[in-house]
Amino acid sequence: MFMVKYILRNAFRHKLRSLLTVTGVAIAILAFGLLRTLVGLWYLGVESSSSTRLVTRNAISLVFSLPISYKERIRQIPGVTRVGAMNWFGGIYVTEKNFFPNFAVEPRAYLDLYPEFLLTPEEQKGFVLDRQGAVVGRKLAAKYGWKLGDRVVLKGTIFPGQWEFVIRGIYRGAQRSTDETQFFFNWDYLNETLRRTIPRRADQVGIFVVGVSNPEQAAEVAQAIDTRFKNSLAETMSETEKAFQLSFVAMTEAIMIAIKIVSYVVIVIIMVVAANTMAMTARERIAEYATLKTLGFRWHHIAGAVFGESLFIAILGGVAGVMGTFPVASVIEKELSQFFPVFHVTTATTLLQLAAAAIVGVTASIFPTWRASTIRIADGLRRIG
């Protein structure tokens, strides 16, 4: 009881110093949380990808396409439930700054293959029936104020021209992690236009999304697809959606590792700063601790007081940092949605932040705790005046 009182009063003894330390810890923990969230996001696409979907692409590279004729042949392979063609469209809305992913997809197949995009039956029907129909994520629609029935023009980059679409559906994600910033439109619209304008580029597919009936057989089905097209003009490369996503992630993995390291460096820096402050504080109070020892208090009382104060200040900063993380994360989600479609701070990240704060408090107190608790009384008392 006394210890708690003593620790609390000590913690606010130098108000400015404590405030600065708490603020420093809070900012570090906030930065740590945001960086961890960023790293987590990178892998989120992988984790939220389905294990019942395969992606089949040209074996040479993603920039080479596959003939649409492959679709039927893939469907005939045992274990395959559905096949949908898909092309990365790369269209620009008004200016290049408004980046969001947009794809040409086959509506029926796509709606079956991606149950995590939630649409009403009417929206689904509208999308399937309208050749110029498009479906957009809820966040994307909110950002540009699109409503059902609105006309939207994208400027083609890979496929030249001005492409006009009609919003037929606005999907919600089935999970918190589902990306709600995507734009899909009818693959037939793309293909038929190409037939008229650039015939040699028609009937070409970027990737096939393949549904498998049993996830456990995914590897075998992928193997069977690739065997089927062995020695043909365009050989295929099939893998689970997860593996496909990972191949993107791998490119930037080095950056992610760097960010991870930075997130820990931030913690180490604040650790050193806090340790310095705690050492300074304990040094100023050596005579006081010696007095307490004179009165019969033991080394563990003193150690408890120093340790408790350090931990208290660090946890206070940690809690402030955690509380700051959520509003900052939602600002990022709103303002930078083209880069971070979902900037969601997970419970694991919050716990990691609090653990980091506690570790800062504990480490910062080690040296001063040891100094204060082992000081000889006679030496400590001489420090006064």
Added chain:
Amino acid sequence: MSDNGNIVTLRNVTKSYRRGSQLVPVLEDISFAIRSGEFLALMGPSGSGKSTLLNLIAGIDKVDSGSIEIGGCEITTLGDAELAGWRALNVGFVFQFYNLIPVLTAYENVELPLLLTGLSRRERREHVEAALEIVNLADRMDHRPSQLSGGQQQRVAIARAVVTDPAILVADEPTGDLDRVSAGEILALMDQLVQDFHKTIIMVTHDPRAAEKAHVIRHLEKGLLTDG
């Protein structure tokens, strides 16, 4: 307590400090006794070892050789933990700079030594109030040290020293930081503790007026005791 009425007995006490590779003798073969209820003043030039001697008697520093017997207990044989417990029960401390804890009120400062006893909150309150009554500061118990004058702070420190009712009080230049009037009050208080409460006081001082109050004055000169 020994039968001959001596509460403190030092026999051949030596103490030296290490300064770099050199061993600097501070106290050389000190032997003397203090009678129970005695008010003893320890004088001597700066650096003569007064504080060192006082610390040894109070059990906050260790002798190199020799023995110190206090109230029948040979304290030089005690370990750190036992010594801490012994100090809490048997010795009250008064320092030149009061050494109050700044974040605690006068009441809480006086209560400190009692926290190590098994007393209930109510019993502690009675003891603290009684101690503050003795030093005439009952009306200031909620004040922090920074809200009190030097003399008042020293009186709080005296209340803290006597609250566990120890037999011995040690005081290292208790008036060294005070003006004449406050110093006079403190000395009167110490006198009262000896007269009315039969405490034994060992006081280091440079102040001849303070020494006057004592029953016995001893001089320390270069680590050797000379009678005065």
